[in-house]
Amino acid sequence: MIEKCNYCGELEELVPIIKENDKFDGLKLHTGQIDKTMCKRCVDNSFKYGFCRGCGEKLAYHLSQLNSAGECLQKHAKESL
Numbered sequence: 001m002i003e004k005c006n007y008c009g010e011l012e013e014l015v016p017i018i019k020e021n022d023k024f025d026g027l028k029l030h031t032g033q034i035d036k037t038m039c040k041r042c043v044d045n046s047f048k049y050g051f052c053r054g055c056g057e058k059l060a061y062h063l064s065q066l067n068s069a070g071e072c073l074q075k076h077a078k079e080s081l
Contacts, residue, residue: 003037010039017049020062029059 004011016034043049043060051057052072061072 005039005042006036007038007042010041013040014038015040015043015051015057015060017043017060017062018065020064035062 002011003014005014014037016029017036017038018029019033019035038046038049038060040057043051043057048063049060050063050066050070051060052066053070055072065073067073
């Protein structure tokens with residue numbers, strides 16, 4: 001089966017969306033942690049998902065998983081220790 005964007009059907013520049021309630025540690029992504037797959041364009045145009053400023057565009061998160069600085073909560077928690 002070919003993966004494609006869950007919104008527009010694009011086949012390129014796909015990124016996994018981390019499940020909203022998942023405690024992703026930022027180290028290793030497991031299949032069960034992926035909510036859906038979207039292309040970068042749909043993530044950029046979305047009001048529900050976004051990229052972490054610290055992690056880049058390899059993973060996307062629900063906006064509730066990003067702090068006001070645009071960092072994933074896991075990265076922000078590690079840096080504040």
